[in-house]
Amino acid sequence: MKRTWWKESVVYQIYPRSFKDSNGDGIGDIQGIIEKLDYIKNLGVDVIWLSPVYESPNDDNGYDIADYYRIMDDFGTMEDWEELLDEMHARDMKLIMDLVVNHSSDEHQWFQEAKKSKDNPYRDYYIWRPGKDGKEPNNWKSTFSGSAWEYDEKTDEYYLHIFSKKQPDLNWENPKLRQEVYDMMKWWLDKGIDGFRMDVINFISKVPELPDAPNPKGQKYVSGSRFFKNGPRVHEYLQEMNREVLSKYDVMTVGEMPGVDVEEAKKYTNLERNELQMVFQFEHMDLDHDSDKWDYKPLDLKDLKDSISRWQEGLHGTGWNSLYLNNHDQPRVVSRFGNDKEYRVESAKMLATFLHMLQGTPYIYQGEEIGMTNVQYESIEEYKDIEILNMYKEKVIDGGEAHDKVMESIYVKGRDNARTPFQWNDQEHAGFTTGEPWMKINSNYPTINAEQAVNDENSVYHYYRQLIQLRKTHEIIVYxxxxxxxxxxxxxxxxxxxxxxxxxxxxxxxxxxxxxxxxxxxxxxxxxxxxxxxxxxxxxxxxxxxxxxxxxxxxxxxx
Missing domain, CATH: 2.60.40.1180 (Golgi alpha-mannosidase II)
Structure with a gap:
């Protein structure tokens, strides 16, 4: 098996809004990350994946990008970002950035132009269709509830948005749009970054006819994912991206791919096909619910064994696995698959051992290394995530379901569990900010925090350090x-x-x-x-x- 640096690396994901605030405005920022680089380096990681810091109206916490070439004011300036890159490289750490090109923000200049008229040069950067029988072009449901189509009165057409209506999907059928994306990628790579984590990259190719999804239950809107996940031209596009951009740099690439199976992942990650190096798949993240993410059921360990083993054996010698149990979209694993009360430390260490001894590149999400847990806010008003708020409206306000029942689902599966501010110490606001935090701190910060963990040689933090060191000294763990x-x-x-x-x-x-x-x-x-x-x-x-x-x-x- 070919040996490469990205196979031998351990990655740490930073969600910048919640990591460390340096200026007291309650929002994590780039200077805050710089302050804490030695903490991350001390853990032993080689690569930092930075969730989006681009200019954005923040409808989906930065995954709605209004300008791919600018840094969001909340996070700092381009000079701050350049300092971050320099400081990371000085510590022999690499930086991978989020690439979000299935959709842009509706406030992006391209979309502002596209809305002006049907013959605007930017119109074809997005996916527009006329209505059908006075309704949307098809019956697809948005990932964030409601229709996947939004009507534009001025041009009397609808645009597609698989996610929020403020995240219109880009039209990858258009070669000009693809070239814009490649130029932007080269711009960042030439600034010195070390790769990309690619957001829902297997959604970029849609079945051109955009047909109605099967709807045996007669629902108003249903998932159209079979028509845009792993679509007809996705491999062609990624091979073109590799040819035009990625092959010219020594970089790391990981594609987030909901709905990908092992056989498809072999195509994406087989280095001889010149696409990507690894994928984020979600099979093991979907084992504790039924068809609806919010319909929770306890994990059956045999299901986890089947899933992990299928991927470990399926990609061995052909592609490469990415290993994760936490990220910015998932609840905290110690609360999910462990026991965050009596056995918080023990179960956090057990889950880390299970993951880091597998074959693949491990990813650590901020706070995982100190055993941070899920949060339970008393009021729905304290939650920030658009997915949670839309679901609550759909189920409780519009659908009449019981508030308490829906809140229980949020406590277990909500994305905001991962987005509470990082717990640095037992001081006010957990040392995250001197101001009012953008999101309420988990109340257990006096006992679960980085300062405590660093000072306790038996902590979860020091156990992660051991695991990472073992991976660096025992080739068998990697290969x-x-x-x-x-x-x-x-x-x-x-x-x-x-x-x-x-x-x-x-x-x-x-x-x-x-x-x-x-x-x-x-x-x-x-x-x-x-x-x-x-x-x-x-x-x-x-x-x-x-x-x-x-x-x-x-x-x-x-x-």
Whole structure:
């Protein structure tokens, strides 16, 4: 397998609005990030993925870009950003930026021009259609509720927006639009960035006819995703992007791809096809709900085993996995798959062990490394996320569902769980700001904060440091193959990594009970020592049979 720097890296994601405020306006900013670079470097990470800092009206927290070449005033100036890049490179860390080109903001100059008339040169930068029988062009539902179409009175047509109505979809069928995107990418790469995380990049190709989606239940709007996820020209576009831009730089690329399966991901990530290096897939993030994200159900560990194993085995030797359990769109994993009360530290460490011992490039989301948890605000008014607010309106205000029931879903699955300000210390506003924070701080900051974690050698933070150091010193963690063991166990997730004559045995307990572990007799494993564990373990204990404590994790090296 070809060795590359991006396979051997560990990535830290920063959500800038919530990371660190330097000027007291209550909003995280670029100078705040610069202040904390040594904290991130001390963790051992190699790459920072910076969520959008571009000019934006902030309808979707920066994922609605009004100017791809400017920094949002909330975050600072281009000079601040250039200082950030210099300071990162001085610490031997790389920077990847968000590339958001499935849609722009409706306040982008292109769209302002496109609205003026049907024959405006920018009209074809977006997807416009006339209405049908006095209604929208089709029955597609927006990801953020309601129709995926918005009527424009002046030109008597509708424009497509898979997300918010302030996020009109760009028309990738138009070669001029594609060239604009490539020019912008080159501009940022020439400034010295080290790659891109590409937002919903598998949505850029739509089935040209934009047909109605099947609607057996007769709903007003339904998901049209089968007509825009992994669309007919998406590989052509990405190969063109690679040819025009990416192949000319030594950079890291990861495409966010909801609805991608293993076979499709092989096409996106096979280096011989010249598209991307890895994808963010969501299969394992969809296991704790039914068809609707808000319809929560407990995780079945066997489902997680099936999903992770399918991806580990499917991409091995062909593509490359990105490994994550948290990001800005997902609830906090220690609250989701762990136990954020009695076993917060233990379960946070167990989940980290499970993830970081897999094959792929691991991503750490800010606060994950100190075990930050989900939040429960008392009032819907305290939430900021457009997805949450639209869903609440649709279900409670318009649909008559019970407030308490819907709030429970928000507590468990809402995106704002990940967006509460970073908890730096036990001072006022958790040390995030000297002003009034843009979003309410999680009330548990006096006990869960970075200062406490850095000063406690047994903290989640220092455990992450250990895991990252192990990845840098043991090639098997990066490049070894993966094999699941005990597939039917509904509490223990155990797997074997192998590279030539070296092996790792990874055993994790996903439950709050003490459970027996027994290595199957057919497994050949000669233990040579304990690599890491989240409880004190007797080093001479027989690793083929032992009792696991609640949320325990152990990794043994051997042959």
């Amino acid at each position: 070894g193959d993966y094999r699941l063991i005990l597939p039917e166990d509904d509490q223990i997730y155990a797997y074997m990594r192998t590279l030539s004559d070296e092996k790792l045995l990874v055993v994790t307990n996903f439950s709050d009970e003490s459970v027996p572990f027994k290595l199957p007799e057919e497994e050949s494993f000669q233990a040579k020592g304990l690599l890491i564990s989240n409880y004190d373990v007797d080093g001479v204990e027989d690793c083929s049979s032992f009792t696991m404590k609640p949320y325990e994790a152990r990794v043994y090296k051997g042959s």
